[in-house]
Every structure is written in structure tokens, then in C-alpha cells.
Amino acid sequence: MKRKTSNFLDLIKAQRGRKKEKKFSGTLLEYLGLVKEDPKIVKLAHKRLYDIIVEQGVTVLDHTNERCRKLFEYDKIQTFDYFQKEFFGMENVILKTMNFLQSAAFRGEESRQVLLLLGPVGAGKSALTEHIKRALEMADPYYHLKGDPLRGEPLQLIPRSLRHEFEELLGVKIEGDISPIVRYRLINELEGKYEDYEVVETTFSQRARRGIAVVPPMDANSQDVSVLIGSEDISKLDKYSEDDPRVLSLNGAFNVGNRGIVEFVEVFKNEIDFLHTIITATQEKRVPSPGKNDMIYFDGVIIAHCNEAEWNKFQSEHTNEAILDRIVKIDVPYVLELNQEIKIYEKQLNRSDFDAHIAPHTLKIASMFSVLSRLKPTEKCDILTKMKIYNGESVIEKGRVKKIDIKDLREENRFEGMSGISTRFIMKAIDRSLSASDKGIITPISVLDSLTVQVKEQIINEDNRTRYLELLQKVIREEFLSILESEIAKAFIAAYSEQAQSLFDSYLDHAEAYTTKSRIRDQVTKEEMEPDESFLRAIEEQIGITGSSRDGFRSDVTAYMFAKMRHGDKIDYTSYGPLKEAIEYYLISSVKDIARIVTKSKTRDDEQKQKYSDMVRTMINEYGYNELSAEEVLTFAANNLWRDS
Numbered sequence: 001m002k003r004k005t006s007n008f009l010d011l012i013k014a015q016r017g018r019k020k021e022k023k024f025s026g027t028l029l030e031y032l033g034l035v036k037e038d039p040k041i042v043k044l045a046h047k048r049l050y051d052i053i054v055e056q057g058v059t060v061l062d063h064t065n066e067r068c069r070k071l072f073e074y075d076k077i078q079t080f081d082y083f084q085k086e087f088f089g090m091e092n093v094i095l096k097t098m099n100f101l102q103s104a105a106f107r108g109e110e111s112r113q114v115l116l117l118l119g120p121v122g123a124g125k126s127a128l129t130e131h132i133k134r135a136l137e138m139a140d141p142y143y144h145l146k147g148d149p150l151r152g153e154p155l156q157l158i159p160r161s162l163r164h165e166f167e168e169l170l171g172v173k174i175e176g177d178i179s180p181i182v183r184y185r186l187i188n189e190l191e192g193k194y195e196d197y198e199v200v201e202t203t204f205s206q207r208a209r210r211g212i213a214v215v216p217p218m219d220a221n222s223q224d225v226s227v228l229i230g231s232e233d234i235s236k237l238d239k240y241s242e243d244d245p246r247v248l249s250l251n252g253a254f255n256v257g258n259r260g261i262v263e264f265v266e267v268f269k270n271e272i273d274f275l276h277t278i279i280t281a282t283q284e285k286r287v288p289s290p291g292k293n294d295m296i297y298f299d300g301v302i303i304a305h306c307n308e309a310e311w312n313k314f315q316s317e318h319t320n321e322a323i324l325d326r327i328v329k330i331d332v333p334y335v336l337e338l339n340q341e342i343k344i345y346e347k348q349l350n351r352s353d354f355d356a357h358i359a360p361h362t363l364k365i366a367s368m369f370s371v372l373s374r375l376k377p378t379e380k381c382d383i384l385t386k387m388k389i390y391n392g393e394s395v396i397e398k399g400r401v402k403k404i405d406i407k408d409l410r411e412e413n414r415f416e417g418m419s420g421i422s423t424r425f426i427m428k429a430i431d432r433s434l435s436a437s438d439k440g441i442i443t444p445i446s447v448l449d450s451l452t453v454q455v456k457e458q459i460i461n462e463d464n465r466t467r468y469l470e471l472l473q474k475v476i477r478e479e480f481l482s483i484l485e486s487e488i489a490k491a492f493i494a495a496y497s498e499q500a501q502s503l504f505d506s507y508l509d510h511a512e513a514y515t516t517k518s519r520i521r522d523q524v525t526k527e528e529m530e531p532d533e534s535f536l537r538a539i540e541e542q543i544g545i546t547g548s549s550r551d552g553f554r555s556d557v558t559a560y561m562f563a564k565m566r567h568g569d570k571i572d573y574t575s576y577g578p579l580k581e582a583i584e585y586y587l588i589s590s591v592k593d594i595a596r597i598v599t600k601s602k603t604r605d606d607e608q609k610q611k612y613s614d615m616v617r618t619m620i621n622e623y624g625y626n627e628l629s630a631e632e633v634l635t636f637a638a639n640n641l642w643r644d645s
């Protein structure tokens with residue numbers, strides 16, 4: 001026991017020691033030496049933030065990346081490693097945000113603008129802002145004048161008349177003015193000898209209100225501009241005169257967030273008067289001082305976020321033009337890419353104490369619902385196909401990869417993703433289905449159930465409600481059944497891939513012979529024979545290829561495979577999507593036994609029992625089910641599939 005406590009004390013002391021050892025404390029003169037050595041310690045807020053994020057790594061995705069090739073609007077896209085593990089399918093939003101910071105870092109007009117993240121509930125606006133603020137907390141220390149509530153850049157002590165020379169000497173730019181508190185001390189305590197002013201080192205901290213300030217939305221009554229700019233300390237007013245800086249409590253958001261970030265949460269929920277300070281803060285980089293003092297310098301990144309309804313309301317009033325003109329708006333839509341949406345829930349579940357068994361496809365099915373709810377219908381294809389195209393999948397119809405250009409689909413609806421089911425709705429349904437389970441498992445079936453209950457309880461708009469229920473009860477349910485059907489069949493056919501491969505080999509032989517109008521030689525008997533067209537047809541009709549489209553399909557397949565072989569690529573039954581699908585369906589439909597074994601559980605004979613338990617074992621060992629979830633989906637399949645076989 002004793003030993004353990006002293007271990008803790010060692011840790012604490014060691015950490016404290018490390019901290020002290022490094023911290024700088026000296027006069028402005030000494031600080032000048034520090035800057036001369038490393039001019040990079042002097043930075044304006046936007047540049048500091050931009051640099052920290054970029055230092056974590058930038059990865060350029062180009063045509064070698066599948067998502068970039070298929071899904072992004074540009075040939076190349078920069079992604080920022082700092083966001084990689086936290087945010088999914090938001091590359092465009094992050095890129096726009098970083099472009100804003102970059103221009104601002106170069107002192108472009110953006111450095112005098114508010115960054116506004118606009119999007120529907122649960123789209124990740126707050127999470128993104130949090131993550132950006134956290135970047136500052138990881139930053140190297142920065143320096144400020146001791147006792148300065150604004151923690152201003154020490155170089156601001158250099159008088160205007162000397163700045164040019166100092167800038168040359170140090171290789172940095174000097175911007176802004178000292179705070180009234182510093183000015184008072186300089187005159188009254190240091191007799192103007194600014195080189196003696198103490199400089200200290202500090203770090204950003206949201207909790208300690210150093211360089212990071214958050215302004216929550218406030219109702220009209222509690223809204224007081226002192227939240228933004230600080231106030232006069234009334235208790236000091238009988239000691240000092242009203243214009244004495246010593247009465248100032250400079251603890252408003254623009255004071256605290258100086259040199260870092262000021263965040264406005266749900267910004268337009270506030271009364272407009274409250275926001276007027278934003279105008280001077282951006283345009284002049286100064287905010288009013290409480291009382292009768294001169295304006296106070298401010299250098300910081302202003303990030304605001306809000307939902308569309310409030311934005312529309314705000315925008316429609318022309319008296320708000322002055323603020324509107326100072327806003328750079330970035331849309332934060334919901335994710336429309338299924339695989340990325342799934343990752344959001346994986347992330348959230350990994351972070352929670354959730355330790356239930358999650359059956360395969362559960363998060364996919366839940367994500368399908370949110371993504372589908374966000375998509376606008378199109379004439380070009382059904383909604384499920386649209387979802388797959390947005391997910392970069394090749395959709396096969398009548399044996400060919402469906403050629404619908406993702407760009408055309410996107411063009412049709414510029415505002416897609418700004419409405420629909422939110423990430424929180426899905427998380428709640430996942431939680432709900434867990435608490436409803438007495439077995440500690442969640443499955444696609446239980447999630448579909450709880451989503452349905454939740455839609456009935458919470459979606460009031462009649463049209464949406466009908467549409468969502470149809471998605472759940474028809475579109476997604478059917479898609480799930482078809483996923484389940486082929487999965488069960490795969491689990492059932494032990495030598496699935498060998499069988500598929502041999503079907504593939506014969507298909508290719510026969511199709512080639514058919515296309516080149518030649519004969520085929522039997523491998524065993526060496527006998528020559530005509531290509532077996534009925535076999536070819538049996539495979540093709542699995543994916544709806546009939547009549548005149550057969551010839552085209554056969555020559556497509558043959559040409560494709562031979563082109564691959566010429567390039568030295570290995571080919572197997574998965575090489576060509578449509579053919580793979582046809583072969584799988586063929587296999588599945590030829591195994592009629594599956595139905596009998598899965599469904600007629602009471603009348604299984606010994607051999608069937610053996611097959612059933614083999615199948616369950618494959619589902620558990622290879623697909624990630626457990627006993628209970630395998631049982632649940634098999635029962636569901638038995639009740640809903642193979643009805644008429």
C-alpha cells in the first residue's frame with residue numbers, strides 16, 4: 001500500500017518538475033532574444049491554428065484512391081491527418097475549413113471574417129469545432145505579458161515608431177496594441193521602460209479560459225454584452241475612478257479568446273444586438289471596452305455554428321447585412337456515403353461502455369436508414385441504387401454495370417444531405433434495441449424494430465413518417481433479406497468458392513467458344529463438342545440477361561477476362577462483378593436443400609442436423625455471429641425467405 005502511494009507521488013513530482021523546467025519567464029528584452037532565435041513563435045491566431053493542424057500531416061488522395069476516383073468532385077483532394085480518425089465522409093467540409101484558415105493565415109480577407117458552419121442537427125458541427133479547439137490545446141506554448149488578461153503578444157509593447165526596425169531585425173510582423181491594463185502598469189509602475197516588462201509562457205486551455213472562449217446561446221433576458229467584452233468591477237468603483245483601467249474585468253469571450261478561438265454556439269439563437277461586437281471584432285480587429293476606455297485589440301479565429309432554420313430567418317432580415325457580409329459560410333451536410341456513415345457509429349460505440357454483441361450488418365442496416373432518409377428521389381434509378389452509387393458500388397442491372405454518373409445525380413439536388421434522419425436518432429435506436437434485448441445482443445432485426453418504433457413515436461410530419469416507414473419496412477427489409485439469403489447460402493455451401501470457381505471456368509470456356517464460333521474440347525474425354533448454350537443461359541438469367549442481350553454479355557465477359565490476362569492479372573470468379581453475382585445466384589438457387597434445412601427445423605434428419613450445425617459454425621467462426629445472433633437471424637430468414645420453395 002505504502003509503496004503504491006509513493007509511486008503516485010513520484011509521478012506527480014516528476015510531471016511538475018518537467019513543467020517548471022521548461023517554462024520561460026523573463027523580460028521583454030530576453031523575449032526579444034527568444035524571437036530572434038526562433039521567429040516562428042510570433043504568429044497571429046489563424047496562422048497558429050492552421051500550422052498546428054497541418055503539422056499533424058497532410059495526405060493527398062488522387063486517382064490511386066478508390067474513393068477519390070469514384071466519389072470526389074476533384075481529381076485530387078487534400079485530407080488532413082488530424083481529422084482522419086474522428087470524422088468520416090466530411091473531407092469536403094474539412095477542406096473548405098482548412099482553405100479558410102489558410103487564406104486567413106496569409107492575412108487575406110478571411111482573417112477578418114467569421115467562419116460559420118451551417119447544417120442540420122447531428123451533422124458534426126459541434127464535434128468538428130471541438131476538435132479544432134483541441135488542436136490549440138496541443139500547440140506549443142505561446143508568450144504573453146505577465147498579468148495581462150488579454151494575454152497579448154509581448155511585441156505589442158514596441159512603440160509604433162520603432163516597429164519597422166524591430167520587424168526587420170526580428171523577421172516578424174508586429175500587429176496590435178497592448179491592453180489598457182498593461183498600459184497602466186507600464187506608465188505607473190515601470191515608468192515606461194517597456195524592455196523590463198515581464199513576459200511569461202503559457203498554453204491554450206478551454207477549461208482554464210486561456211485563449212479559447214465559448215459563447216453559448218442566451219435568451220434575451222440574460223444576454224449581456226459583458227459576456228463578450230467583460231465588465232467594470234463595481235466593487236472597485238469606489239476605489240478608482242471610472243476611467244481607471246484597474247476597474248476593468250476583461251473576462252469576456254473576446255478577451256479570453258484573444259490569440260486563439262472564440263466559438264459561438266447556435267449563434268443566431270441570440271438577439272442581433274448581442275452580436276454587433278462581431279462586426280468590429282472582424283473588421284477592425286478591435287472590440288469595445290467596458291466603461292470609457294478605448295477599443296481593445298482582438299486577434300482570434302471566430303467560429304460559429306447553427307442550423308438552417310435560424311440561418312434563413314437571420315438572412316431574410318436586411319438589417320443583418322453588415323454581419324452577413326462578414327461571414328464565410330460552410331455547409332455541413334449529413335454523410336451520404338454508406339460506408340462512412342457506418343464508421344460514425346463504430347466510432348461512437350467504441351467510445352462508449354457498450355459491450356454488447358453486435359451482429360454482422362447491424363450498423364450497416366441502421367446506416368442505410370439514415371442515408372436513405374437523406375436522399376432525394378431521382379428519375380434515373382431507385383433510391384437503393386442511388387445509395388449504392390453514392391457509396392461507390394457498381395450496381396448491376398441486366399448484367400451490366402449500371403452507368404449512372406454520380407455527378408449527374410448530385411447536380412439534380414444541390415441541397416441533398418441538409419435534411420433527413422440525424423446521427424443521434426440512429427444512436428438512440430441502437431441504445432434502445434440494446435436495452436430491449438434480454439440477451440445482450442443487437443441484430444439488424446432488433447435495430448429495424450427499434451427504428452420503426454422510434455419513427456412512429458418521434459416523426460410528426462406525416463409525409464416523412466410514411467416515407468421512413470416504407471424505407472424500413474420495405475426497402476431496407478428486402479435488402480437485408482437478400483444480404484441474408486446469400487450469406488446463409490455461402491455459409492451452407494462449404495466449398496462455396498471452389499464450386500463457384502469451377503462454374504466460372506466452364507462458363508468462360510463455353511462463352512469463349514460461343515463468341516468465337518468454335519468448338520470446345522472436353523478436358524477428360526478430349527472429345528470436341530458445341531458450346532452448351534443452355535448452361536450459359538442458366539447462369540445469365542440469374543441476373544436477368546435474356547434475349548438479344550446475351551451475345552453482348554458473353555463477348556463483354558470474354559473480352560474483359562482476356563484483357564486482364566494479357567496484363568498478367570490473375571482472374572477468378574470474382575473478377576467481373578456481374579458474372580460473380582450470376583454465379584452466386586446460380587449456386588444458391590441450385591441448393592434447394594438450404595431452405596429445407598433452415599426452415600423445417602423439427603423434421604431434420606441426422607445428416608441435416610449436421611449440416612445445420614456446420615452452417616451455424618461457419619456463421620460464428622467466419623462471419624462474426626454468436627450463438628444467439630445466428631439463431632435470431634436464421635429464424636428470421638426461415639420465416640421470410642424461401643417461402644414458395
Ligand SMILES: Nc1ncnc2c1ncn2[C@@H]1O[C@H](COP(=O)(O)OP(=O)(O)OP(=O)(O)O)[C@@H](O)[C@H]1O
Nearest residue numbers: 086087088090120121122123124125126127344423
Ligand atoms: N461525419 C461524421 N464523422 C464522425 N462523427 C460524426 C459525423 N457526423 C456526426 N458525427 C457524430 O455525431 C454526433 C453529433 O454531432 P454534433 O453534436 O457535432 O452535431 P451538430 O452538428 O453540432 O448538431 P446540433 O445542430 O444538434 O448541435 C457527434 O458525436 C459526432 O461526433
Ligand SMILES: [Mg+2]
Nearest residue numbers: 122125126127
Ligand atoms: Mg451542436
